[in-house]
Amino acid sequence: MGVRTWIEGWPVYRQLVGTDPLGLGAAAKSARSMALTPRTETADSMARSVCPYCAVGCGQRVYVTDGRVTQIEGDPDSPISRGRLCPKGAASKNLVTSELRQQKVRYRRPYGTQWEDLDLATAMDMIADRIIAARDETWEETDEAGYLLRRTLGIASLGGATLDNEENYLIKKLFTAMGAIQIENQARI
Known part of the structure; x- marks a missing residue:
């Protein structure tokens, strides 16, 4: 990789010479980050649920692929949590998918x-x-x-x-x- 290629690929260089001087848009994106896709994009379906951990009742979106839960995120449409989850709620996917969960x-x-x-x-x-x-x-x-x-x-x-x-x-x-x-x-x- 040449010096010029390296400099042009550097986000700070793109920020200074491009149309995004604050680095809030395209200047901050690398080729790797532009190729990333959300974990929920490939889900077959999404169901709304409520976090099971406390009495607050935060809304959750449960994403399912091939009959298995693949991701659980906060539901931005929930008037209670507005898409936010506490650390326990954010880890609730493990509650249903853990290999340690008793099935009998x-x-x-x-x-x-x-x-x-x-x-x-x-x-x-x-x-x-x-x-x-x-x-x-x-x-x-x-x-x-x-x-x-x-x-x-x-x-x-x-x-x-x-x-x-x-x-x-x-x-x-x-x-x-x-x-x-x-x-x-x-x-x-």
Whole structure:
């Protein structure tokens, strides 16, 4: 590469002799940067979503290629975040694409030292049986004075930040119908 070629390819030279003296446009672009394309350009589809990490509800755009999530970015159309994401939200692609993500129901028996895989139906039956047993063991129909209570203190719910308003609403209704009174979610804490 000759000196002249090197000087003409230098962005400062293009800035000084060209029509872009402030270096805000073409003068600042190199051949390499002009050849770059956005990671989202080749996506097959884009879906709007909400960041799962906290109760703020920042909007996200989820880009999908060949049925796999390829990029997650802030949604500029969101009135809450206006396209911005915190570091956790910006890293949420890893939440759905990480090789470390569990894809099966894992169970460790009491006093056990090993995890075992369970099918979903078995796990759901185990959870239902334990909820019913805890409710039956701790049910309070009335207090000492005879006032009607119809509650249990043996079941509680603490919803996480990955639950949206609708899910928290349904969980509140479900646990209230079972007689639980200790029902919270991360948005209220």
